[in-house]
Amino acid sequence: EVQLVESGGGLIQPGGSLTLSCAASGFSASRNYMSWVRQAPGKGLEWVSVIDSGGSTYYADSVKGRFTISRDISKNTLYLEMNSLRAEDTATYYCAVNMVTTSPFDEWGQGTLVTVSP
Amino acid sequence: IQMTQSPSSLSVSVGDRVTITCRASRGISNYLAWFQQKPGKAPKSLIYGASSLQSGVPSKFSGSGSGTDFTLTISSLQPEDFATYYCQQYNSYPYTFGQGTKLEIK
Numbered sequence: 730e731v732q733l734v735e736s737g738g739g740l741i742q743p744g745g746s747l748t749l750s751c752a753a754s755g756f757s758a759s760r761n762y763m764s765w766v767r768q769a770p771g772k773g774l775e776w777v778s779v780i781d782s783g784g785s786t787y788y789a790d791s792v793k794g795r796f797t798i799s800r801d802i803s804k805n806t807l808y809l810e811m812n813s814l815r816a817e818d819t820a821t822y823y824c825a826v827n828m829v830t831t832s833p834f835d836e837w838g839q840g841t842l843v844t845v846s847p
Numbered sequence: 848i849q850m851t852q853s854p855s856s857l858s859v860s861v862g863d864r865v866t867i868t869c870r871a872s873r874g875i876s877n878y879l880a881w882f883q884q885k886p887g888k889a890p891k892s893l894i895y896g897a898s899s900l901q902s903g904v905p906s907k908f909s910g911s912g913s914g915t916d917f918t919l920t921i922s923s924l925q926p927e928d929f930a931t932y933y934c935q936q937y938n939s940y941p942y943t944f945g946q947g948t949k950l951e952i953k
């Protein structure tokens with residue numbers, strides 16, 4: 730059974746840094762496209778970043794240069810390092826994985842809330 | 848690529864049939880997915896490739912379209928179907944979502 734468990738969210742001041750983790754089980758994080766998607770309170774879904782099976786990474790313009798996606802194969806875990814955080818980065822962050830279909834978001838974690846506030 | 852869903856909200860009754868539309872600002876072939884999200888929960892994948900049903904999703908959900916115009920149809924709405932639905936294109940980066948369609952009970 731595929732399972733994704735995010736952690737690392739919390740309250741952080743503007744300009745600060747935070748690293749989110751997504752522990753994967755039931756599949757190999759190294760072989761699948763894995764993404765971060767966020768949702769500001771009361772708003773819609775926004776794709777943030779993806780790492781593909783070859784290790785290439787892509788980012789939304791809103792986070793490019795500030796966020797870094799990576800994975801640790803030995804821990805089967807996806808990460809999102811977030812720097813220079815802004816109030817508009819406040820959101821629930823979900824990790825999602827492509828499994829057997831063409832969609833990049835076949836399975837989702839439960840999310841972790843990041844609040845950027847003084 | 849901008850994704851525009853309509854309507855933004857819909858008041859419907861149990862047993863109704865509902866159609867939600869999604870338009871892409873340029874052609875995306877069939878690289879279109881639909882998601883259902885209930886309050887406080889993670890999104891759930893319903894459809895990929897514009898018309899293919901995810902494993903375990905009931906057949907009352909169906910999708911169609913190609914290019915720029917897509918639809919999600921839900922037949923015979925049940926109480927558990929009242930949620931917000933999102934379309935999303937994965938033809939090219941940055942991946943983008945529609946703004947969502949909220950189904951409410953009439």
